Amino acid sequence: MKLHCPHCGPRSVEEFRHGEIPRVPDHLTDPAQRDLDRVWNRTNPQGPTTEAWFHEQGCHRWFHHERDTS
Amino acid sequence: MNEQVEDEITLRWADEPKAAYDVVIIGGGGHGLATAYYLATRHGITNVAVVERNWIGSGNSGRNTTIIRSNYGIPASVRFYQRSVELYAGLEAETGRSVMHQRKGLLWIHHSETGIRAERARAHLNQAMGVETEFVGPEEIKAIVPEIDLSGGGRFPVMGASHHLPAATARHDRVVWAFAEGAAAQGVDILQHTTVTGIRTAGGGSGAGRVTGVETDRGFIAAGTVLSATAGHTTTITDMVGLRIPIRTHQLQALVTNQYRGQGGRAFHPIVASAELAFYVSQTARGQMLMGAEWERQPSYSYRSGSEFLRSCTAKAITLLPFLRDLRVLRQWTGVCDISPDSSPIMGLTPVDGFLVTTGWGTWGFKGIPAGGEALAELIATGRTPALIAPFGLDRFARDRILADAGSAGTQ
Numbered sequence: 001m002k003l004h005c006p007h008c009g010p011r012s013v014e015e016f017r018h019g020e021i022p023r024v025p026d027h028l029t030d031p032a033q034r035d036l037d038r039v040w041n042r043t044n045p046q047g048p049t050t051e052a053w054f055h056e057q058g059c060h061r062w063f064h065h066e067r068d069t070s
Numbered sequence: 071m072n073e074q075v076e077d078e079i080t081l082r083w084a085d086e087p088k089a090a091y092d093v094v095i096i097g098g099g100g101h102g103l104a105t106a107y108y109l110a111t112r113h114g115i116t117n118v119a120v121v122e123r124n125w126i127g128s129g130n131s132g133r134n135t136t137i138i139r140s141n142y143g144i145p146a147s148v149r150f151y152q153r154s155v156e157l158y159a160g161l162e163a164e165t166g167r168s169v170m171h172q173r174k175g176l177l178w179i180h181h182s183e184t185g186i187r188a189e190r191a192r193a194h195l196n197q198a199m200g201v202e203t204e205f206v207g208p209e210e211i212k213a214i215v216p217e218i219d220l221s222g223g224g225r226f227p228v229m230g231a232s233h234h235l236p237a238a239t240a241r242h243d244r245v246v247w248a249f250a251e252g253a254a255a256q257g258v259d260i261l262q263h264t265t266v267t268g269i270r271t272a273g274g275g276s277g278a279g280r281v282t283g284v285e286t287d288r289g290f291i292a293a294g295t296v297l298s299a300t301a302g303h304t305t306t307i308t309d310m311v312g313l314r315i316p317i318r319t320h321q322l323q324a325l326v327t328n329q330y331r332g333q334g335g336r337a338f339h340p341i342v343a344s345a346e347l348a349f350y351v352s353q354t355a356r357g358q359m360l361m362g363a364e365w366e367r368q369p370s371y372s373y374r375s376g377s378e379f380l381r382s383c384t385a386k387a388i389t390l391l392p393f394l395r396d397l398r399v400l401r402q403w404t405g406v407c408d409i410s411p412d413s414s415p416i417m418g419l420t421p422v423d424g425f426l427v428t429t430g431w432g433t434w435g436f437k438g439i440p441a442g443g444e445a446l447a448e449l450i451a452t453g454r455t456p457a458l459i460a461p462f463g464l465d466r467f468a469r470d471r472i473l474a475d476a477g478s479a480g481t482q
Contacts (some may be wrong), residue, residue, distance in 0.1 A: 023280060030469055040316040040467045044305040046371045069319075069370045 084259035090292035098122025099131035102299030104443025110256035113451035127246035147174035157440030176237030258358035302406030327397035414473035
């Protein structure tokens with residue numbers, strides 16, 4: 001059995017996985033609608049930067065800390 | 071292998087930049103110079119400038135721990151790094167320069183059942199792809215490294231390792247100079263102490279435009295193709311064209327001890343790495359023990375070294391190799407690395423026409439120098455991305471083709 005992929009054309013059904021109904025929202029599955037910048041890109045500042053730190057081996061709490069990355 | 075060979079290097083330095091080049095490469099490290107070398111020697115493209123802010127090899131090319139290997143855990147990486155292993159092995163013959171290449175073999179040691187399973191899988195994948203990686207047990211490890219404490223200080227028992235036979239080291243600044251001299255001999259201009267301050271683009275409209283050249287502190291240099299080959303500062307360059315890429319800058323530190331000789335003056339031959347300890351060590355040609363560990367978690371562009379690394383790295387070292395306790399740390403230093411989200415490099419085209427990147431080399435860039443340079447030179451010369459580096463494109467993130475292989479990066 002062949003299934004028509006809108007990107008690759010007709011392909012064997014073995015290449016696909018059946019999605020459940022209701023399917024996940026378009027902004028998660030459609031690359032054109034996903035915010036790739038938010039998913040992958042990070043600012044990489046050189047200079048004074050405010051960051052979040054977690055005191056893992058202490059009080060187990062988050063706090064903001066200003067650090068110079070240059 | 072004699073240090074006097076340095077005296078024989080006669081590099082033709084460019085006096086002043088020309089007004090225009092076909093290709094401008096930003097960053098005079100291994101990757102930039104190798105790309106220039108292969109552009110000139112394989113494709114006859116010699117109207118090329120390599121622009122370097124400091125002196126060639128002053129960045130990560132002069133700060134790494136010089137390990138060359140291809141024992142990766144995903145096929146795309148095994149293929150790519152194996153090409154690099156081959157090019158490195160032939161580099162002295164090709165360039166006519168000694169780079170002190172020495173095949174040593176690498177033991178990648180594990181201390182847990184899960185680690186052993188992962189390592190067996192990696193050895194099988196390597197063998198299936200024609201790479202010599204064998205799984206070895208504690209007795210074989212002891213035979214290769216008699217100095218090892220198989221109990222791992224009682225806390226990290228040595229349970230097995232993969233023995234990656236083609237692993238090698240080469241003198242890093244010799245590699246930089248071999249490529250630089252080979253490129254310059256063909257007419258490539260190497261512009262040291264020249265800082266790129268901006269990148270000019272034209273057009274745009276709906277797209278991201280086309281690159282027309284670079285602004286430097288020695289004036290504008292026109293170019294149809296610009297390659298960013300910096301380490302640690304890739305985002306400084308990509309910011310100039312308004313391109314956001316998934317790279318963050320982190321420190322990696324290393325240290326060397328004074329000279330070690332084993333019984334009967336024997337050298338410490340193999341490269342030894344521990345996965346769970348995140349630690350690796352090899353011996354330099356001078357007999358110093360050269361070691362490193364993990365990259366620092368918090369982003370930083372600083373070259374400052376820290377006492378935390380000195381303490382944690384040496385503690386790991388003596389856990390596995392107690393003889394290191396009797397040596398002295400001579401020197402410790404820091405490089406700043408471009409770390410990508412999937413611990414794999416990013417090579418090739420970008421949305422800006424004529425602007426290419428080679429980045430994400432993180433803590434594993436030295437081993438990729440020849441294959442990266444060769445493939446990028448082919449891409450620049452032909453306009454087509456070679457199959458060897460197609461999986462490593464910047465577009466892989468949008469295509470959900472992530473090359474997650476942090477376990478093979480060695481420094482995690």
